[in-house]
Amino acid sequence: MLTLVCLSVFTNFVVATETQSITVSARDEERLSFYLDDGDEMRYTVYVNGGTNDDIVFDLKNPHGGSIGQKGRIVTSYSDTIYADTAGNYIFEFDNSMSLISKKQVSLDYDIIEKPVFSDTLDYDNSSYSSNSGSGYLLFFILLIIPIIAAVFIIRKSKKAYKEGYEELSNNDKNSETDDSKTIEESFDTQKNSEFIGILKERLAKGEITKEEYLELKKEFE
Numbered sequence: 711m712l713t714l715v716c717l718s719v720f721t722n723f724v725v726a727t728e729t730q731s732i733t734v735s736a737r738d739e740e741r742l743s744f745y746l747d748d749g750d751e752m753r754y755t756v757y758v759n760g761g762t763n764d765d766i767v768f769d770l771k772n773p774h775g776g777s778i779g780q781k782g783r784i785v786t787s788y789s790d791t792i793y794a795d796t797a798g799n800y801i802f803e804f805d806n807s808m809s810l811i812s813k814k815q816v817s818l819d820y821d822i823i824e825k826p827v828f829s830d831t832l833d834y835d836n837s838s839y840s841s842n843s844g845s846g847y848l849l850f851f852i853l854l855i856i857p858i859i860a861a862v863f864i865i866r867k868s869k870k871a872y873k874e875g876y877e878e879l880s881n882n883d884k885n886s887e888t889d890d891s892k893t894i895e896e897s898f899d900t901q902k903n904s905e906f907i908g909i910l911k912e913r914l915a916k917g918e919i920t921k922e923e924y925l926e927l928k929k930e931f932e
Contacts, residue, residue, distance in 0.1 A: 731817045734766060734806040742802040742818060746794035749825030754818060755789040756802075761812030767805035773798025 734740045746752060758766045765785045770792065772778050778800075779790050794800065806814050907928055914924040 727821050729819050734804050734814045736809045736811050737807050739805040743799045745799050748797045750794045751823040753791045754820040757787045757817040760814040766814050769803040771801045
């Protein structure tokens, strides 16, 4: 909040110089008008060029028509600062009626520094400041605690998923080992039975056993 105040004040004081130029014909006068708010500051310099003496009659009037600052003849240049005590148009008058044939070139360099308005920028009293501070702390707490809760939830969920995946993988490995063992054992038994049946066929062919004995013994290995 303090940074905002400083920035607002700094912006009001850092202004760029601007220039307006006019030509005032002989036996004539010209005006420049600037709107200022109450409390504004205006720094200006008038430059005059033309004719024999580079001079002109200058007058500055407030919004009520009263003259402020210097009123009279300017030769070459003149600088001053005015502080607006009321809002309205401030009139710069340049009178060249004293010159019969020479026109004058008038340049006005000026800076308008607006009055800082802290009430518009901040717009709070002590009670509202306390309330805003409390709201700020609450918002900060919420923004801080939500990511922490989310992180804990994600970590727990990741651990659970890892555990379930690990258990599933372990069970699959065990089942695979059991199935492989059964397959190997069954294959071994089949091969063994085939060998015994082959032996029985050889003995039957040699006449060592009868056909009835062969069929009886074969049942045990099928």
